[in-house]
Amino acid sequence: MQLADIWSWIQQNGILAAAITGTIALIFNQRQKNIExxxxxSDETLEKLxxxxxxxxxxxxxxxxxxxxxxxxxxxxxxxxxxxxxxSKLRNIVLIDQITEVEDCFKEFSVNNSEENKKxxxxxxxxLELQVRKEYRNIFVSLNKNYNWYKILFKTNFLWAxxxxxxxxxxxxxxxxxxxxxxxxxxxLIDRIxxxxxxxxxxxxxxxxxxxxxxxxxxxxxxxxxxxxxDTMQRKDEISLFQGWFSKTRAGKWINxxxxxxxxxxxxxxxxxxxRNITE
Numbered sequence: 001m002q003l004a005d006i007w008s009w010i011q012q013n014g015i016l017a018a019a020i021t022g023t024i025a026l027i028f029n030q031r032q033k034n035i036e037x038x039x040x041x042s043d044e045t046l047e048k049l050x051x052x053x054x055x056x057x058x059x060x061x062x063x064x065x066x067x068x069x070x071x072x073x074x075x076x077x078x079x080x081x082x083x084x085x086x087x088s089k090l091r092n093i094v095l096i097d098q099i100t101e102v103e104d105c106f107k108e109f110s111v112n113n114s115e116e117n118k119k120x121x122x123x124x125x126x127x128l129e130l131q132v133r134k135e136y137r138n139i140f141v142s143l144n145k146n147y148n149w150y151k152i153l154f155k156t157n158f159l160w161a162x163x164x165x166x167x168x169x170x171x172x173x174x175x176x177x178x179x180x181x182x183x184x185x186x187x188x189l190i191d192r193i194x195x196x197x198x199x200x201x202x203x204x205x206x207x208x209x210x211x212x213x214x215x216x217x218x219x220x221x222x223x224x225x226x227x228x229x230x231d232t233m234q235r236k237d238e239i240s241l242f243q244g245w246f247s248k249t250r251a252g253k254w255i256n257x258x259x260x261x262x263x264x265x266x267x268x269x270x271x272x273x274x275x276r277n278i279t280e
Contacts, residue, residue: 045089046140050132050139053080069122073125082099102124
C-alpha cells in the first residue's frame with residue numbers, strides 16, 4: 001500500500017481515523033498521568049520509609065555485638081511496626097509481608113529468647129535488609145537516573161555537551177541494533193535448523209556481519225562512555241555485567257591495561273591539573 005492509498009483510506013474513513021487518533025491520545029495521556037503519579041508516590045516512599053529503613057537495617061547489619069544488634073532490631077520495629085500503620089506507603093505487598101513476618105519472628109524471640117529463635121531472627125532480618133536495599137536502590141535510580149547526566153551537561157560548554165550527547169545517543173542506538181540483530185540471527189538460526197530455508201545464506205551472512213560489527217562498536221562506545229561519563233551511571237546495566245566478565249578474560253585484561261587504563265589515567269591527570277590551577 002502506497003502513501004497515497006493510505007491518505008485516501010483516511011479520507012474515506014474519517015470517523016474511524018478520528019476514533020483511532022483519539023484512542024492513541026487517550027492512552028498517551030493516561031500513561032503520562034501514571035508516570036507523574038509514580039514519581040510523586042515513589043518520592044514519598046523513598047523519603048519517609050525506604051531511606052530510614054535502609055539505614056536502620058544497615059546499622060543492624062554492621063553491628064557485631066549481638067546484644068546491641070537485638071536492641072537495634074527492637075528500635076526498628078518500634079518505628080516501623082505494622083501496628084502503627086503506614087507500611088502501605090511502601091506500595092510493595094511482598095516487602096510489607098516480609099516486614100510483618102520478621103516482626104512476628106521478633107515477637108516470638110521476645111517471648112522465648114532461645115538460641116534457635118535468635119538465629120532465626122538474625123537470618124530473617126538479614127534477608128529483610130537485602131530486600132529493602134534492593135527496593136531502595138531501584139526506586140532511587142528510577143527517580144534520579146538522569147540527575148548526574150544533566151549535572152554533567154549543565155557544567156560543560158555547548159561543544160562538549162554536544163559531544164557527550166552524541167556518545168550517549170550512539171551507545172543507546174547501538175544497544176538497540178545489537179538486540180535487534182541478535183533476535184534476527186536467532187530467527188535465521190531457527191529457520192536453518194527447521195529446514196524451511198525461508199532466508200537464504202546471504203541474508204544470514206549479512207546479519208551475522210552486522211551483529212559482530214555492532215557488538216564491537218557498542219563495546220568501544222560503551223567503554224568511551226564509561227571512561228568519560230562514568231559519573232552519570234547510577235547503576236550497573238547489562239553491558240556493565242558483561243564488562244565485568246570480559247575484564248577477567250585474557251583479552252579483556254590486555255585491553256584494559258593497554259587502552260582504557262591509560263585513557264583513564266590521562267583524564268585523571270588532566271582533572272588534577274585543572275584543580276591545581278583553580279586553587280592557585
